Amino acid sequence: MAKVIPCRQCLGCGEKKEKTELIRIVRGTDGYYSLDETGRMNGRGAYICKNPACFDAAVKRKGFERSFKESIPADVISRLKGEFEDLGQK
Numbered sequence: 700m701a702k703v704i705p706c707r708q709c710l711g712c713g714e715k716k717e718k719t720e721l722i723r724i725v726r727g728t729d730g731y732y733s734l735d736e737t738g739r740m741n742g743r744g745a746y747i748c749k750n751p752a753c754f755d756a757a758v759k760r761k762g763f764e765r766s767f768k769e770s771i772p773a774d775v776i777s778r779l780k781g782e783f784e785d786l787g788q789k
């Protein structure tokens with residue numbers, strides 16, 4: 700029997716993919732943004748393909764602003780981007 704894997708939409712390219720192919724970015728209840736490798740962190744989340752190009756596209760399209768309903772400071776974006784790229788190299 701096929702296992703049903705929930706799909707989420709990438710903020711960058713807009714494609715729907717299985718959660719395992721995406722990285723979750725979460726805003727914790729304290730307002731701190733982080734990458735959620737386990738997919739179990741509390742807070743509001745958004746998904747992006749494991750592809751730095753999609754991260755950049757999400758920034759350009761203001762996908763983060765739309766998902767989290769607030770603007771994200773540039774230094775937070777660059778920190779997340781760094782963490783994102785580290786993840787991609789694992």
Ligand SMILES: [Zn+2]
Nearest residue numbers: 709712748753
């Ligand atoms: Zn994507």
